[in-house]
Amino acid sequence: MAESTDKVLQVELVAADRLVWSGQATMVIARTTEGDVGILPNHAPLLSSIIEGVVDVQTAEGETWIAAVDAGFLSVADNRVSILAERAEMSHEIDLENARAELERCREAGENDDAAQEKLRRAEARVRAAERAS
Amino acid sequence: MALSVREYRARIRSTESMKKITRAMELIAASRIIKAQQRAQAAAPYARELTRAVSAVATFSNVDHALTLEPEDPKKAAVLIVTSDRGLAGAYSSSVIKEAERLVEKLKGEGKDVDLYTSGRKGEAYFKFRQRAVVQSWTGFSDQPTYDVAAEIGATLIEAFLAETGEEEGAVDEVHVVYTRFRSMLSQEPTAVRLLPLEVVEGTEPPEQGDLLPLYEFEPSPSEVLDSLLPRYVQSRIFFALLQAAASELAARQKAMKSATDNADELIKKYKRIANQARQAGITQEISEIVGGVNALADAQAGSE
Numbered sequence: 001m002a003e004s005t006d007k008v009l010q011v012e013l014v015a016a017d018r019l020v021w022s023g024q025a026t027m028v029i030a031r032t033t034e035g036d037v038g039i040l041p042n043h044a045p046l047l048s049s050i051i052e053g054v055v056d057v058q059t060a061e062g063e064t065w066i067a068a069v070d071a072g073f074l075s076v077a078d079n080r081v082s083i084l085a086e087r088a089e090m091s092h093e094i095d096l097e098n099a100r101a102e103l104e105r106c107r108e109a110g111e112n113d114d115a116a117q118e119k120l121r122r123a124e125a126r127v128r129a130a131e132r133a134s
Numbered sequence: 135m136a137l138s139v140r141e142y143r144a145r146i147r148s149t150e151s152m153k154k155i156t157r158a159m160e161l162i163a164a165s166r167i168i169k170a171q172q173r174a175q176a177a178a179p180y181a182r183e184l185t186r187a188v189s190a191v192a193t194f195s196n197v198d199h200a201l202t203l204e205p206e207d208p209k210k211a212a213v214l215i216v217t218s219d220r221g222l223a224g225a226y227s228s229s230v231i232k233e234a235e236r237l238v239e240k241l242k243g244e245g246k247d248v249d250l251y252t253s254g255r256k257g258e259a260y261f262k263f264r265q266r267a268v269v270q271s272w273t274g275f276s277d278q279p280t281y282d283v284a285a286e287i288g289a290t291l292i293e294a295f296l297a298e299t300g301e302e303e304g305a306v307d308e309v310h311v312v313y314t315r316f317r318s319m320l321s322q323e324p325t326a327v328r329l330l331p332l333e334v335v336e337g338t339e340p341p342e343q344g345d346l347l348p349l350y351e352f353e354p355s356p357s358e359v360l361d362s363l364l365p366r367y368v369q370s371r372i373f374f375a376l377l378q379a380a381a382s383e384l385a386a387r388q389k390a391m392k393s394a395t396d397n398a399d400e401l402i403k404k405y406k407r408i409a410n411q412a413r414q415a416g417i418t419q420e421i422s423e424i425v426g427g428v429n430a431l432a433d434a435q436a437g438s439e
Contacts, residue, residue, distance in 0.1 A: 012179065012183065014179045014180045014183050015180065016177065016180050016281040016284075016373065017173065017176055017177050017180070017280070017281050017373075018176040018177070019176065019179045019180075032353055033353070033358075034353050034354055037353075044351055045190075046350070046351045046352075046353065047187060047190060047191060047351070047352050047353075047359055048351075048353035048359065049353070049354070049359055049362050049363075073359075073362075073363060075183070075186070077190065077350075082183040082186070082187070084180060084187070084366075086281060086366070
């Protein structure tokens with residue numbers, strides 16, 4: 001096997017209706033149900049549920065891409081990482097003002113059921129992703 | 135067909151304006167179909183990755199899940215019929231409904247009761263007119279379905295599937311989907327597939343006898359991963375069906391509108407011929423009347439001289 005394939009991860013970040021980002025990366029950080037997990041090349045095969053949060057991708061060129069994702073999955077095998085979420089947005093696609101307003105609304109609504117919690121976490125993730133990118 | 139020239143002219147005019155409408159609809163459908171195909175393509179990576187993940191779990195772990203278990207004695211089945219919201223798409227809706235009726239007959243023949251679910255106004259109207267009960271119907275998105283709709287439909291069907299048969303209202307043992315598969319611009323095919331219980335295709339090279347299983351780590355645990363993976367898989371399959379149906383609907387509409395435009399052309403040609411004939415007959419009659427008049431005058435003058 002060529003060395004290059006051993007050193008980088010082939011990453012695909014996929015939302016239900018589109019491919020959000022794909023490319024090569026040296027590190028991927030995502031938030032699973034158990035906590036944040038960092039994936040480096042040659043990681044053992046892994047299949048894990050992720051929750052609403054921020055996904056951090058260090059590309060092979062040294063850039064950092066940040067995305068906000070919904071609950072979904074992370075699967076790692078043979079240096080291929082796929083992150084599946086029903087909705088996913090790259091940080092530069094998020095309107096920070098809008099996201100903040102949304103978060104504010106969620107907090108004010110103050111509902112405590114699962115759906116509201118999920119909405120709140122999603123809004124938080126979007127704001128965090130947009131803030132970190134700017 | 136002894137109408138006056140004026141009436142034929144009016145008919146030609148109305149056919150022409152109808153032709154303009156059908157032509158416009160044809161063009162609109164043609165431009166939307168490209169978008170629908172692009173949407174279907176854009177959704178493909180998600181479905182592919184999800185399938186890969188599901189088959190990875192199925193291949194590398196020995197966990198059974200409620201959604202994959204075959205009920206021992208299936209008594210009740212749910213059928214989701216994907217139709218269009220609007221007509222003017224040729225036989226699109228009726229052929230998918232016909233396919234669904236065939237499936238329903240087959241299921242009844244196997245001794246299963248059938249619960250109907252529809253998507254699209256045409257299906258809803260069909261069963262309402264025949265006064266047949268539909269458990270739930272979703273409308274208003276047939277030409278551009280979103281994932282949220284698919285998720286909602288999926289959640290409803292999964293809930294019905296997981297409910298205990300015989301104890302809860304609306305519980306079913308299997309779930310089928312009837313939709314129109316988009317093969318090409320020219321051919322769309324009504325298809326019936328069984329959605330639940332899931333038949334997981336084990337894709338990524340199944341481990342051979344005696345081989346060590348690659349150590350797949352599951353977080354938090356295989357069963358919990360499967361728990362959240364499978365419903366999404368179902369929803370993505372439904373989303374796929376909806377997207378295919380949307381592309382098929384637009385293709386069918388384009389085809390129907392194209393033949394309507396062609397027919398209008400034919401009709402205009404026919405009416406023009408008849409109108410011209412009538413016009414010529416009128417002229418001939420006028421000429422013979424004039425000639426007759428002149429002759430009569432000449433005869434009268436000859437008589438008086």
